[in-house]
Amino acid sequence: MLTKSQAKLFFLAGTIIFSVLFLGLSYDTQMNHVANQPYEKTITPAVIAGKHLWEGNNCMGCHTIFGEGAYYAPELTKVIERRGEGYVKGLLMSPTPWGEHTSGRKMVAYGFSEEDAQYLVEYFKWIGTVDLNGFPAKPKYKIEKNN
Amino acid sequence: MKFKTQKIAYWFFLSALGLLALQIIYGFFMGFAHMGMDGLHDFIPFNTARAVHTNLLVFWLLLGFMGSAYYIIPEESQNELYSPKLAYIQLISFLAVGVTAIIAYHFNWWEGRKFLEIPRPLDYLVVVNVLAFLFNILMTLFKGKKQTTTALVLAMGLLFSALLYLPGMIWFDSQTLDSFYRWYVVHLWVEGVWELIMGGILAFLLIKITGVDREVIEKWLYVIVGLTFISGILGTGHHYYYIGAPSYWLWIGGIFSALEPLAFLAMALFALNMYRKGEKKHPNKAALNWTLGAAITSFVGAGLLGAAHTLPNVNLYTHGTLVTAMHAHMAFWGAYAMIVLAIIAYAMPNLTGRKLYDNNLSRYAFWLSNVGMLGMTVAFGVAGVAQVYMERILGVDFMETQKEIEPHFLVLILCATGFTIGITLYIINFLKFGKPTDEALVAE
Incomplete structure (x- = not known):
């Protein structure tokens, strides 16, 4: 024993x-x-400034990046690819909260300056280039909503 | 109690329960927000509620662990606490730092990295505080008559927790490395060194409650903490699947996290066997319930529910969904919250001399909180699995999916209400004990 x-x-x-x-x-x-990794050499000062803004505003408190964060708002790893640079920038600079006119979820209206919004976009673009072993997986189906 | 300075534990337990109550309130804010009722948005946006909820969890558990150490270490080492004054200073300053951080989150002052949101200047204060705590505990331990395995394992868990806090304070430009080293803190705390703390407290309680020979209990304690580290250290790999780390983590993480439930299974079997073996029938039923409950619930919550979504090909779809919230709630509850509630339930009668442990209040507290938490876990699980199928497999938009799963949050809130009533009863029972008194001192 x-x-x-x-x-x-x-x-x-x-x-x-x-x-x-x-x-x-x-x-x-x-x-x-x-x-x-090739993308490790493309971390520009703008990407770093974006990362500071990402952390300084606790974006992870609602969103996820690389699947990490909170589960209240969309995953942002491929956000530029999905929504385009213009939409993201516009939302970040908006003086009114996303979802303002609904009773449901809202996003804080950060009202970033154009410079800061651009830093965050650069950060998201960089994030989108990282090799994540297949995450996020492409959905198997594509279904449409009935109106 | 056997030593006057053990009374200090009471103030830590009181503070811990206060913060637990506050944690639950913020949990409700989040539950309602998930249901589409984000009415507090202007004052407490979701990211604030979330940071407060998780940080209060860490704060109150740490206070609970510290209180446990202040209770257990003097008794195990047969020595009064090295410096009671330092312990009080340490408690007050810890609370001050914690409360400052919580307030700061309401004013957008934080370091937004999941679980490590405390603003950087406060990080340094936490380090100083924990060093003071460790100094006090280790001096007590090594100046004492005995250094038991139980005390050493507990002290080792606390010491490593302090050391592992440091990698989380390094800045990385790369999000991959940032995340990689953040898990050094978060994973190696909760699936590593905190299990030493849990094991130490569990062993102490089993020795006291079952009367089984210390040598037998401590032998199995070594086996359990050994299994914890053998599986848990490389098990960190399950956080490295999809953050830009090399693909070898997929199989290393997969294999070792599949082994992680073994440590918890061993802990559950160990607690149940010691209970059966014990000839002594300790009258403190509440402490017994919480102790065995912690061992079993941690196996289900941390072990089984963790393993359920840890394989890489499953995790590819569940990563970053409410499935994680399902596992996290029951794991923290079973492994850490329940063990702290167990030691409080054991210590209070000894600290105050009042025997409020075989009453309805403590029975309802135990069952309501546990059934409530089980229901919450199921609600999170159903919402999470529905989210995975809709969003990740069928390709439905994130917000559309969230709209569809809102009803599950109503179930969550109902179960959380039951849970909250349970915790409220626990706190009422705790307060009924009153303050600790020297009259409760007993000789060896």
């Missing part, structure tokens, strides 16, 4: 081995994989 010291050894050895493996894989991910 297993003794307490064997159990302790199991715990310590397991923890150390798997921590070392994990750190090694993290290193490989960052240095050998992510750093070598």
Whole structure:
């Protein structure tokens, strides 16, 4: 039967081995994989400024990016491809909330300056270029709404 | 209680329950907003409610863990707390930082990264605070007569939690790396070192409640925390599927997260077996219910419901949907909320000398909150699965889909009401105990 010291050894050895493996894989991910992606070299100051705005306004508190965030508002990884630059920019600069005239969900009216809205667009464009192992998956069907 | 300084735990428990109540209120705001009733939008937009809801969860659980440590460590190491004064300073400053952060979220001041929304200057204060806490606990432990496995595992969990907070404070220009290291904190907390804390508290409670020999319980504690790390560390990979990390994470994450329920299964079997084995029938039924409840519910919520959407080809469709909310609610409830409520239920009679544990109030508190949470989980699950089929498979627009699943949020709110009544009863029972007193001191 297993003794307490064997159990302790199991715990310590397991923890150390798997921590070392994990750190090694993290290193490989960052240095050998992510750093070598062509899109990692296209992170311009505008993209970084957009990321600051994205975080500074907690956009993830409603939306998702790379599928991460909250589940209240649409996933934005491919938003430029889906809605076009003009729509996104217009919405970000709008002084009135999205959904204002409905009783339902609304988006905060940020009323960004054109410069800031452009930074966010650049950020979304960059996000759209990242290789995500097939996410978001293309829906299998395309159905239409009956009116 | 056996040591006067254990009384400090009471103030941590009181604060934790206060924040839990506030967390629930913000949860209701979000539930109504999901139902299409976003009336508070101008004052508390969804992203504020969401950040408050999740951060309060983390704050109150951390306060609960700290309170548990202040209760358990003196008793385990047979030593008064190193510095009660530092503990009070640490409690007040922790609350001040937490409340400041919560208020800040209402004024668009945050670092909008899921779960780590605390504005950067406050991050540093959290670090200082946690260092003070750890210093106090470790000094108590190492100046004490004994360093038991239970105490060491608990202290180790707390120490690693503090260390793992740091990778979340590094800025990355790349969203991929930002997300990659954010999970160092979030995943390795909840599916790693927090399980050490949970295991430590669970072992302490089982030793006290079942009367089974400490050596037996602590042996299995090692096995369980060993399984946790063997599966959980590489299990972080399930967050790396779709963020721009290499594709080897798909199979590493897939395999190791499939193993993650084992640790929770072991924990549930362990708790039930120790209970059966125990010859001592402890009179504190409430503590027993919460302890066994935590072990079983964490297996269902964290183990099974986590595994249900963790395989890469399933997660491709469920990633970033309400399916995640389904798993998250029951997992946090079972693994962490219930274990904190268990230690509070165990500690209060000992701190106050009052025996309010075999009463209707505590029974209804347990069953209503658990049945309520189960119903909430089902409502989230139905909404989430419907969302996956409509939006991800049939290609219906996001907002159109959300409109269709609104009725499930009515069910969610009804179940949440039951849950809230349960928690309210728990808090009423807690308050009825009154304040801790030295008269409740008992000799070894």
